[in-house]
Amino acid sequence: xxxxxxxxxxxxxxxxxxxxxxxxxxxxxxxxxxxxxxxxxxxxxxxxxxxxxxxxxxxxxxxxxxxxxxxxxxxxxxxxxxxxxxxxxxxxxxxxxxxxxxxxxxxxxxxxxxxxxxxxxxxxxxxxxxxxxxxxxxxxxxxxxxxxxxxxxxxxxxxxxxxxxxxxxxxxxxxxxxxxxxxxxxxxxxxxxxxxxxxxxxxxxxxxxxxxxxxxxxxxxxxxxxxxxxxxxxxxxxxxxxxxxxxxxxxxxxxxxxxxxxxx
Amino acid sequence: xxxxxxxxxxxxxxxxxxxxxxxxxxxxxxxxxxxxxxxxxxxxxxxxxxxxxxxxxxxxxxxxxxxxxxxxxxxxxxxxxxxxxxxxxxxxxxxxxxxxxxxxxxxxxxxxxxxxxxxxxxxxxxxxxxxxxxxxxxxxxxxxxxxxxxxxxxxxxxxxxxxxxxxxxxxxxxxxxxxxxxxxxxxxxxxxxxxxxxxxxxxxxxxxxxxxxxxxxxxxxxxxxxxxxxxxxxxxxxxxxxxxxxxxxxxxxxxxxxxxxxxxxxxxxxxxxxxxxxxxxxxxxxxxxxxxxxxxxxxxxxxxxxxxxxxxxxxxxxxxxxxxxxxxxxxxxxx
Numbered sequence: 001x002x003x004x005x006x007x008x009x010x011x012x013x014x015x016x017x018x019x020x021x022x023x024x025x026x027x028x029x030x031x032x033x034x035x036x037x038x039x040x041x042x043x044x045x046x047x048x049x050x051x052x053x054x055x056x057x058x059x060x061x062x063x064x065x066x067x068x069x070x071x072x073x074x075x076x077x078x079x080x081x082x083x084x085x086x087x088x089x090x091x092x093x094x095x096x097x098x099x100x101x102x103x104x105x106x107x108x109x110x111x112x113x114x115x116x117x118x119x120x121x122x123x124x125x126x127x128x129x130x131x132x133x134x135x136x137x138x139x140x141x142x143x144x145x146x147x148x149x150x151x152x153x154x155x156x157x158x159x160x161x162x163x164x165x166x167x168x169x170x171x172x173x174x175x176x177x178x179x180x181x182x183x184x185x186x187x188x189x190x191x192x193x194x195x196x197x198x199x200x201x202x203x204x205x206x207x208x209x210x211x212x213x214x215x216x217x218x219x220x221x222x223x224x225x226x227x228x229x230x231x232x233x234x235x236x237x238x239x240x241x242x243x244x245x246x247x248x249x250x251x252x253x254x255x256x257x258x259x260x261x262x263x264x
Numbered sequence: 265x266x267x268x269x270x271x272x273x274x275x276x277x278x279x280x281x282x283x284x285x286x287x288x289x290x291x292x293x294x295x296x297x298x299x300x301x302x303x304x305x306x307x308x309x310x311x312x313x314x315x316x317x318x319x320x321x322x323x324x325x326x327x328x329x330x331x332x333x334x335x336x337x338x339x340x341x342x343x344x345x346x347x348x349x350x351x352x353x354x355x356x357x358x359x360x361x362x363x364x365x366x367x368x369x370x371x372x373x374x375x376x377x378x379x380x381x382x383x384x385x386x387x388x389x390x391x392x393x394x395x396x397x398x399x400x401x402x403x404x405x406x407x408x409x410x411x412x413x414x415x416x417x418x419x420x421x422x423x424x425x426x427x428x429x430x431x432x433x434x435x436x437x438x439x440x441x442x443x444x445x446x447x448x449x450x451x452x453x454x455x456x457x458x459x460x461x462x463x464x465x466x467x468x469x470x471x472x473x474x475x476x477x478x479x480x481x482x483x484x485x486x487x488x489x490x491x492x493x494x495x496x497x498x499x500x501x502x503x504x505x506x507x508x509x510x511x512x513x514x515x516x517x518x519x520x521x522x523x524x525x526x527x528x529x530x531x532x533x534x535x536x537x538x539x540x541x542x543x544x545x546x547x548x549x550x551x552x553x554x555x556x557x558x559x560x561x562x563x564x565x566x567x568x569x570x571x572x573x574x575x576x577x578x579x580x581x582x583x584x585x586x587x588x589x590x591x592x593x594x595x596x597x598x599x
Binding site: 014016020023025032100101102125126128129130131132133134137138141142146147148149150162166167168169170171172173174175176177185186187225226227228229230231232233235236237238239240241242246247248249250251252254255256257258259263264 | 343345346369370371373374376377378380381382386387388389390397404407408409410411412413414415416417418419420421459460461462463464465466467468470478502505506515518519525526531532539540550551554557561562563564565572574575576577578579580581582583584587588589590591592593594595596599
C-alpha cells in the first residue's frame with residue numbers, strides 16, 4: 001500500500017496569546033494591526049498538524065503543509081517541518097490580502113488540485129484571527145469530497161476513516177470514505193514540542209513557493225471582505241473588591257455583599 | 265407559489281433549532297433578531313423546521329412567525345449536515361429569502377458553510393448583532409474577532425444574507441400571539457447521498473449551561489479534583505438561591521481532563537448569560553470572557569491582583585480560592 005497522502009492547511013496568524021492591547025485597529029477602522037507580537041502557526045492548525053503526525057507514526061504517511069498569505073514568514077512555518085512534516089508549500093501573492101473565506105478556500109483548493117493526490121486533508125477548526133471556522137468545509141465542498149467537522153481522533157482503515165467528532169451534546173464516531181476532509185478541534189491535543197535543534201536542522205530544507213499565477217487562479221474568484229468598521233472590544237466593569245482580615249472573612253463578606261446588593 | 269407577490273415578499277428565514285422534540289432557546293433569540301430585521305426591511309418573518317413528526321413544533325413556532333416551512337422527512341430526524349444542507353438549499357431556492365438566520369452551534373457550523381457555498385454567497389459566523397445599512401439595504405454583521413479582542417462589522421451585499429448568530433447575546437422574542445401559516449415543504453433528499461455514516465453517538469453529561477441563572481467556573485488556578493470539589497460545593501449551595509446552577513470551566517481545566525469539554529465556556533465552547541457568573545482561578549482571557557458577554561454580574565476570585573479578570577468583574581476577591589470558597593459557601597448556607 002502506498003503511504004497515505006495527508007495535506008494540512010495552516011495559516012499564519014499573530015500570536016493569539018498576545019495581550020489585548022497588542023491588537024490595534026488602524027485609524028480608518030479597517031485593519032487590525034498586531035503590535036510587538038510575533039506571527040505563529042494558527043494554534044488550531046497546529047492541532048491538525050499534530051493529528052497528521054500521529055497518523056504518520058501509526059500508519060505511515062507523507063505530510064504536506066500548505067500555507068497562504070500576502071506575506072509569510074518562512075521560519076514560522078518551517079516549524080511544521082521541524083515537527084515532522086515532509087513538505088512545505090507556501091502560496092504567497094499580494095493578491096491574497098483581505099480575501100473572503102470562500103476566496104481563501106478557493107486558493108487552497110487550487111493548490112490541492114495542483115498537488116493532485118491526497119487521501120486526507122486536515123484543517124484547524126478555525127483561525128485565531130478572524131474566527132470564521134468555515135474554510136475547511138468550503139474546501140471540501142469545492143473538491144466535492146466528504147467533510148467531517150471537529151475531529152478529536154482519527155483512525156485509518158482500508159479505504160475509509162473512523163473519526164471521533166464533537167457535536168453539541170458530546171461526540172460521535174463517524175465513518176467516511178477516503179479521500180476526506182477533516183477539520184480538527186483542539187481536543188485532539190497540542191502540537192508536540194519542537195526544539196531549537198530541530199528547527200535548525202530544517203532551516204535549509206527546500207520549500208515550494210507558488211504565486212497566484214503559478215496556481216492558474218481565476219482572479220475574478222479572489223474577493224475581499226467588505227469591512228464596515230472595526231472596534232476594539234472595550235467592555236470593562238468597575239470592580240468592587242471585597243476586603244477582610246483573613247481569607248475566610250473575605251469569603252463571608254463576599255456572601256454578605258452579594259446578598260446586600262440583591263445579586264442572590 | 266410562483267406569483268409575483270410571493271417573490272416580492274421580503275422573507276427573513278429563521279432555522280428552528282431542535283433539542284429532540286423541543287425547541288432550543290437559541291430559536292427564540294433568532295426570532296427576536298429576525299423580528300428586528302423584518303421591521304427594518306418591512307418584510308415577513310419566516311421559520312424553517314427540519315425533522316420528522318414536527319407538527320407540534322411547527323404549531324408552537326406559528327405563534328411567532330408569519331410563515332412556517334415544515335420540512336418533515338424521515339431522513340431529517342437526526343442532524344445530518346449534508347442532507348440538511350441540501351434541504352435548506354432547496355428551500356432557499358424556492359422561497360428566495362433575503363436573510364437566513366442560523367444559530368451558531370457546533371452542528372450548524374458544519375451546516376451553514378455548505379448552504380452558503382451552494383447558494384454562492386458569503387457567510388458571517390458567530391454574529392452578535394445585525395442591522396440593515398440605510399440606503400443600500402445591505403446587511404451589517406457584527407462579530408467578535410481576534411479571540412474577542414476586536415468587534416468587526418462586515419457588510420454582506422449578495423442575497424441571501426446568511427449568518428450564524430451567537431447564542432445568549434440578545435433577548436428572546438417576546439411572547440407570541442401570531443397565527444402563522446404552516447406550509448409543508450418536502451425536500452428531495454435521499455440517504456445514499458450521505459457519504460458520512462454515523463457509527464455511534466456518545467452523549468456527554470447533558471448540562472444546562474445555556475439556561476443557567478448562576479454559573480461557577482474554574483480555570484487554570486484549579487489544580488486537582490480536591491479544588492474542583494470546592495467549586496461543586498458552591499454550585500450546590502447556590503441551588504438554594506437559583507433554579508439552574510451549573511459548573512463551567514475555561515479551556516485549561518478541560519485540557520487537564522478535570523471537566524468535560526461540554527462545560528467549556530468561551531469562544532470555542534458554550535455561551536452563557538447567567539444572572540451571576542462566578543469565575544474562580546480564571547485569568548479572564550477574552551477568548552474565555554467572550555463566552556459570557558451577556559452575564560449580568562461577574563464575580564472573580566483569584567490570587568493574583570493583576571489578573572485581567574478583575575477589569576471585567578463587578579465583584580472581586582483577591583486570595584486563594586481554597587480558603588475563600590468554603591467560607592463563602594458556609595455564609596451562603598446561613599443567610
